[in-house]
Amino acid sequence: MAEVVRRELVYVLTAVVVIIMIVDYFFAVPAISAIAGELNTWATVISTMALTLGAVNIIRVHSRNVRKRTPGVWYHSAWLIFIFAFVLLLGLTNINNPSANPIYKWIFDYSYVSLGQTWYAITGFYIASAAYRAFRARNIDAALLLIAGILVMLKNAPIGEVIWAQLPVLGGWFNDIGQMPAMRTFLIVAAFGLLAFGFRTLLGRERGFYGEVGGG
Amino acid sequence: MSQESIWDRLQRIDRRVIYWILFILLMIPFIRPLSLPVSIGPQSITFIEGLRKLKEGDVVVINISSGVSAWPECLPSLVAVSKVLIQQKAKIIFWTSFVDGHMTFEKIVEKVPEFKKLTYGVDYVHLGFYTGAEPAVAQLAKNIRSIFTTDYKGTPIDQLPIMKGVNSANDVKMVISSDTGDYCDYYIRQWRIPYGVPLAEIGIAMNFSAYQPHWQAGILFGVTAGARGGAELEKLIGAPGDATITMDSINTSHLLVIVAVILANLGYAATRRRK
Amino acid sequence: MIVAGRQTAFVFLIVTVALFYIFLEMARRGRRIPIRTFPAIAAIPEAIGRCAEMGKPLLYTSGYAMETLSNPDQGPQTLASISILSHVARLAVKAGVKLYYFTCIQDSLPLVEETLRTAYLEEGKPEEFDPLQIKYQAGQSPYLNAVLGFMQRERPAANILMGGFYYESVVMGEGGNTIGAMQIAGTANTHQMPFLIATCDYCLIAEELYAASANITQDPWVLGCLRGEDIMKIVILALLIVGFVISFTGTTFLIDVLKR
């Protein structure tokens, strides 16, 4: 019995929080507004504290690799754990201003920034090879997509204007007007998806984010 | 050799050959710049016009929700916008939802010399990091001090002259959000619509498509498309910078992709006609 | 009472939620809510037939999706993909085609295994199910490598890429193209739709992924909401059509109501 109460109570709590937020917006009742503000502050504190939770979870996965000596993987996991612990300790030496630690700042400025930008850009390679080997106008959909895409590319790249003066105008039309109906429709469809997801959450049906899989 | 085998052999080119060609093509314009003119889109024009309406002492928030990994796309626009805000003598409050946002703030200050004539804590400030997605953004609109009790170096917020009388969205004249993800949606829903605060988006190029309908609906007064938007803003304020240089290498990379798509489809048409 | 400028929005919200509830109840009481035919789903039997004909396996994968079911944007896409997997698995078992499922989402593994085991059971071949058909790799790069490696070695005749994809979509789409596989895709991530459309033969876009999965699971909660959404889309279509037509006359009555 306790298990059922514990479970259902959580969904009721979620629904109450959702309703408070909605009432606060449409009715502007000072008392509700104060509660909503407090709940949003709590949510911010919880999210902030959960930042470290993500790290703990991933370190747990990698330490299992090290314990089990998973072939070809465990030494990379050990390296990951070492870097995590080393940089964490460096940062904790001056938690109020970690960058004051010269080694921490050096690692941040040169390794983190470079790796971040390098990783983020890797898809550029894949787009180039896919453009050559896979982007085919196999049907009307793909044909329209590729034509609009090429025209927008010729508008974005300054050389388009050199090739033909009207290219930026044509590409500009697709970029400013041509894509509007589709993007506007995606906004409308996404809004309804959010409302439906919220409705199912209100009635305790959406449980994926609690770690329970699928419908209850 | 019949024509079909040419397409078959072209198709069997190792993908790494294409990667090397691309990486080399990207480098050439940095060594020998083409410096072609950049045409300016209406979204950049309304962006600068919106900034020019600011009066001395107006408080502007710059929300950094793009990481250091997106510097090539978002930093040039942030630098250009900061220059205009300083020219308008506005007071600038930075804050960030990225753990490396202070790096972006310090890089902006480094790239905008005019900051040296200003006083930190009086003319501009960086309040630091916050997380929590939409609840945090909603609470910032209601009570900034419930989210930021200090600036990013730990100085209590009430010891910062710039923050005197700045408590909520009602005290902020404009928000500029730099995004790689959804934070602009949160500022639309929790700042722009409820409080009417003018809002503009500095986004990676993909975000331009997503926020174009909001610009046309008048919800956003400006949208920049990554490095291209940065180059347009730089041209509008007459201060060519990093984005203008990047535009050169965009030419060669885009030509490669376009030629690749055309070749792929010529080959596809040829092989289909053979079947 | 209701804050000015939000009255129309409030009516909109109440009507939408009411419609959701009405159609949910109708669906619960057995009233059939049809989902339209999607070419991508209709092509699945053809893809499986191709695998059987060529004696090749079928590859199914649900994307990076932030490596967890609890992400509010990506989790629902993974769950929809697993529902479609149950449909695909049953057809594959019936045709004697070997299906391999690749993922990097650890917390989805129990559900995937249960889905596949049930499919084999329902087709009367429980003994043919081998847990090793489920290939798990932690991390986006290792997961991508595992899929590309499988494509090169086993050369599946068909790939089904359904779920919350990130940049791995363009690489997998290209990989499948170069081995001549038939490819069916589906995602609600706008940033990956162009790549899946350009590299695959069929593609479900945005809400279609959830509708296709609801059609398979016949989940009244999702079907009811989809019907409610459609009715509201019809309301919006009416507003757009009427508003568009009267805009030529200069009347702004409708705009003023929407702004109230």
Add this chain to the structure above:
Amino acid sequence: MGYPTTMDGILGIWTALALMLFVYSYPLYKENQLFRFAEHFFIGLSLAIAAITGIQTTIRLAINPLMAGKVHYIIPILLGFMMYLILHRDYRWVSRYPIAILVGSSIGLGMRGTIIPNILSQIIATITPPKPGADATAWFNFVYIGIGTILAVMYFLLTFEHKGPLLYPTRLGRWVIMIGLGAYFGNTVLFRMAMLSGRAQFLLQVLGLVPF
């Protein structure tokens, strides 16, 4: 920022370049140990920076106010610690309460906030005609966006079969959507290539061929 002159600066840019080449050794050559080394280095580093920032911000956001006498901050701090019980199988249910607050507030804010900007404003913008005296292009664009949006929304009717009166409008609707996704594709190429060109530029800068 010119070419670094200090030892740690020079060592820094060459380390940054080495790490970049380790990562790009994967597409430009093949998957290898250097790539995995750089990958795990980045994951470990990102996790550590997130953890430090999380701890620093928790202190400023909640613990300092609590110490300064705002006793009610004890509740969100307790809820924050309850999140960690998600790691323990037996007490995972405890973590659902802070999640309920996170999910409830996010979904409530989303549901209340999405209708005006994502639905009503988009309808208003679509049916607002160009100002009097606008040129033919403005009217053409107005008609294209109006009819295109109507067709695209029709395409997303999911519980009505696309046949009969809906057959051609929904087909046109899908084409309008493809044009939109094509423009999105063009901007995605711009985004990825601008990022990659930044890396190419950095390589030349470190080699001293191009100024920093």
